[in-house]
Amino acid sequence: MLNRQHIDPGLYRDAMSRYAGHVQLVTTAMGELRRGVTITAACSVSDNPASVLICLNNTNPKNEIFFRSGIFALNTLGAHHQSVADAFSGRTALANDDRFASARFEMLATGAPVLADALAAFDCRVIDIKEMPTHNVIFGEVAAVRFSEKHPALIYMNRDYHAL
Numbered sequence: 379m380l381n382r383q384h385i386d387p388g389l390y391r392d393a394m395s396r397y398a399g400h401v402q403l404v405t406t407a408m409g410e411l412r413r414g415v416t417i418t419a420a421c422s423v424s425d426n427p428a429s430v431l432i433c434l435n436n437t438n439p440k441n442e443i444f445f446r447s448g449i450f451a452l453n454t455l456g457a458h459h460q461s462v463a464d465a466f467s468g469r470t471a472l473a474n475d476d477r478f479a480s481a482r483f484e485m486l487a488t489g490a491p492v493l494a495d496a497l498a499a500f501d502c503r504v505i506d507i508k509e510m511p512t513h514n515v516i517f518g519e520v521a522a523v524r525f526s527e528k529h530p531a532l533i534y535m536n537r538d539y540h541a542l
Contacts, residue, residue, distance in 0.1 A: 398535040401455045401463050404432050405491040408447040412478060412491055416467035418534050420452055428520035430500050436514045448504050450518055451490035454497040456529035457541035463532060486522035498525040
């Protein structure tokens, strides 16, 4: 049996703040409803079949659409997208429609909103959801992919944005 040591959540968050993460915008839609969230918890799972995973807070009722819609788009942000990252992170007080009005979105295969000039966009169908105490891990099979010109990446570390 695994000997579990409980770490203080605040201490854990402080340590994770030193972990550099690529800033992503994850979006979904269901009917007329749309939702977007700025995250750093995303990664590739496999290239065959092409799949990614995202981690979303499951204590926020607004994220329920991600767990029910069956689709999402993972949009990789460049340094020039800092205002978009802020809009969808909650750092600003923008309403949902104003967040989506802050950038240009298109659709590829699934109907999830795809950031038109994302460094890379992965349009996904949900294939599994793993429930954890505070977050859900959502696995998506990539239905379409698109990428733009190479630009510096937007990274989040030490609780601030950086360009790489």
